[in-house]
Amino acid sequence: MIFLIPLAIWLGTANCFLAFYNGSPQAFRRSLLTAAIGIFFFIAASTEMLSPANFVNATSIKTAWTILNIALMLLFRRLSKRENVSMPDILKIWSSSGRIFFHDTGTFTNVILCSILTLTFIVAVVAAPNNMDSMAYHLSRLGYWIQNGNVNHYASHIERSISFSPFSEYVHLHSFLLSNSERAFQLLQWGCLVGLLMYISLLVEMLSGKRAAMRVALCFGVTLPIVVLESMTTQNDIVVAFFIVACAFHAFDYVRQTNKISLILLVLAAALGMMTKGTFVFYTLPFAAYVFFFMISKPLQWKPLAFLIGGAVLMMMLLNGPFWYRTYQIYETPIGRMSNGNKNDVSNPANLLSSTTKHVFLHLGFVSPGDRYNQVMMSTLDRFHQFIGIPLNPAGTGMIFKMNKLNFNEDFAHNFLAMWLVIFSLPLLFFTKLSKTACWFAALSFASFLLFCFFIGYQIYGSRLHIPFFLLIAPIIGIVYGSLKIRAFPVLLSLILWLFALPFAVLSTSHPLLSTKWFFEEVFPKINSAFNLNINIGKANMNLKQPSILFSKPEKIVWGDYAEQAAKMRFYVDSIGAKNIGFDFLESSLDYAYQYVLRAPDRHFEHVKVRNPSHILENKTFLPDCIIAEHFEGNQMTYHGRTYVKTWTVTGTFIYVPVN
Incomplete structure (x- = not known):
């Protein structure tokens, strides 16, 4: 009965179109994104409602989804009669707007989007989940929840499974109970990536509206190596990024149009984001401040502001309160204790400079003859720390900083080209004609990254924690590089990003579509020798040599x-x-x-x-x-x-x- 989920999304999209967006040039994208947030809210709320009565089982979940779909069907009948629009009429409108959108994005951009999304979709569906964190705590929760009939905490040697936010796992719980299979697990992150690309396109239209900006922004977002790899896993960094970018978009959309639906979606996305991952707070806070000060400065917005604050508190407690209470009963704190090791020392303001540079340099490592490039970069970072009077690796540091080279693992891959594009965009921002709204969005996106760096210390796997920042800044990257006078530059840039991203889509060390065993035995030795890279692929890292998932049994993948x-x-x-x-x-x-x-x-x-x-x-x-x-x-x-x-x-x- 897994089909109940896409059916609900389809009906929800049609209802949102009829209720809110009929006549809008962005009608399909806005309707689908609104429906997705609504469906996510249903999953979170229904799980918490069924849990106290020990009704978290296949029968109850199937019944809940059946009732939801019946309700959506009845609502559609009512709305379609009121608006005098049938489903075939809606499909014609969506098809027409889709042709216009894909004409604007252009054939080359569409090829890049479709190729990356198709390859990652195949892996997400075919491969059994095998990400390390997923096996440790993301997915391990499901078995205990199902056998207990509730989502209460349980005795566990793995504290992350009972103290880390559970929303993504609630989605997996529903899909498993509907299908009795893990086949759809990895489609959550893949689907959220599609949603993020829609939000990026909406933001570009809001901030610029230029075709070149749209094309570069979408290519930038879909080719981020860590995003490509994570879109095929059951982690939750893309899921939380979806809610972060949703909050940013709806905050700016409300300031621009003061429409109630954006305010409602802002409240729901904030509650769901908090329920997904703690890093949500750091990336969202600047955008929350932006909409707050806009509303507090206008007396006519005080009533909506009261609704926003009251609604946010209510939804936050409704969705997150039960989990926080269960955690508090064990740890005497609602957030547990497993996240303490990632905290940055905020007592010295200079630590912000240290933390930020280490987070940035995390992405700047690469392969080079004799590793000379990394040595220069490491020396530069060390000299900078000497200049600000802080050791690169002070006593008590959780993780020793080291430069990346090239990694195809979803925990450690970094965004080499993307970070350099971000760095070069900073001076270019002063020569790019940006609207006032775009300036504010750029400033808040960078502020969100600085806030994250201020509170969260360097971690070797920090690249995946930066996913929200790269996706937030994607519209600005599109505007900056799409505005360059060199006409062919956006196409050339998109081509380079695409070619750099394709290996990550097919050569993941966890679940490769192509055999990494073939790559590291037949292809890589020649490259290693020709460029004097001095990279040793020996017995210590034999896990790099994996057969294709197309020819591997699920037990072998796991x-x-x-x-x-x-x-x-x-x-x-x-x-x-x-x-x-x-x-x-x-x-x-x-x-x-x-x-x-x-x-x-x-x-x-x-x-x-x-x-x-x-x-x-x-x-x-x-x-x-x-x-x-x-x-x-x-x-x-x-x-x-x-x-x-x-x-x-x-x-x-x-x-x-x-x-x-």
Whole structure:
């Protein structure tokens, strides 16, 4: 019944068109984006409403979606009669506006958009989810929620799974219960990327309206390496970027037109963004201040401002309050403790300079003969820190700074060309004719990045946390480089961005569409030798050599080189007839991978011997038929008065079974 989701989106889009946007040249894009936010709100609210009664199950979720679709159908009948517009009429209007839009974007830009989106769509649908964070905590939550019938916190060795915001996983929960399959999981981020491209196009039309600006902005957004890679995963950085850019657009749209629908969408997007990822706050705050000061300065806007504040508080508490309360019960803080290690030292203002430069230089590394380019860049960064009187890596720094080279992993890939384009755009901004609105948008986009850098310290995987900034600044990049007098420059720039992005779409180290084994054994050695790159692809990084997902079994995609060991573990657990399985995991464990290979009817999983504050949630009556441990507990262990002995082991994993 997974078709209920696209049906709801379709009906929602038609209803939004009839109710709000009929007659607008941007009608389809605005209608679809409004419907998407509405559907996301339905998912979040219905999950929290069903949870207290333990109704988070396939029957309840299917019933909820059926009721939603019936309600949308009835609403469509009413609106279509009122407006005297039928569905075929709507389709003709959308088709006509679509032809105009794609004519304006141009054939070459359309080829770039379609090629990247098609390649990433294929990978997202074909590949089983195997991102490391997803297996550790993004997806591992689902199994416990489903077996418990609610989204309450549970005892877990992996604290991220009970303290990090859950919205993306609520979407995965609904898609799984509707289809009993993971096939649609990675389409969430891919779909949000499509939505982001729509928002970028709307922003360009608002800020400039020039075709060249539109083409460059869209190509810039769709070819960001980290975005390309993440659009094929079950992480949530593109999802939160969707809500951040939505808030930015609707804030400016309201200031421009003072229409109520933008204010409502701003409230909903803000609540959903907070429910997705904590970084939402830093990127959105400048835009929130912008709309606040606009409204407070005009007496006629005081009443809408009261609605905005009251609505934001209400929606924030409705969607986020239950999760914050559950987290507070364990940690005595609504945000848990797992994000503390990323905080920047804000006591010294010079730390803003240090943090910002490190976040920027994170993207500026690249391959070069003898690695000389990176050495020069590293030396430059070190001298800058000496100048401001702060060590590059002060005592207590969580992560030592290092220059990237070239990475095809969705956790570590960086945006080399994009960051240089951003840097070069700064002086060009002074020579580009920008509208007052565009100047404000550019200033607030850069302010959001600085705010992020001020509070969040450097992390080696920080590139994915910068996704919102690059997508926010995409319209400005389009305007700046689309305004250059060299007529062929936008086309040449788009071509370079496209050619640089294509390898990331097909050679992801996690789930490559083309074999990375072939690439690193046949192609890369010649490049490495010809350019004297001195990059060693040896036994230490054999995980780079992966077969194509088109010819890999799902278990192989999930477990990688450990697929054979996982199969043997599954065979042993099945052979002893274990129904109740205890997990004694490390915090970095790939919980979902174990669930994936061990899943079976009537099989129940729980974490045991938990060593963090969530141990208070352990089921005191749970008696596992076996305990799968990543902590070595000796040859025997005791749990709930029962003695377990080690009967099976493989590298880093031990299975204990009860003596009696």
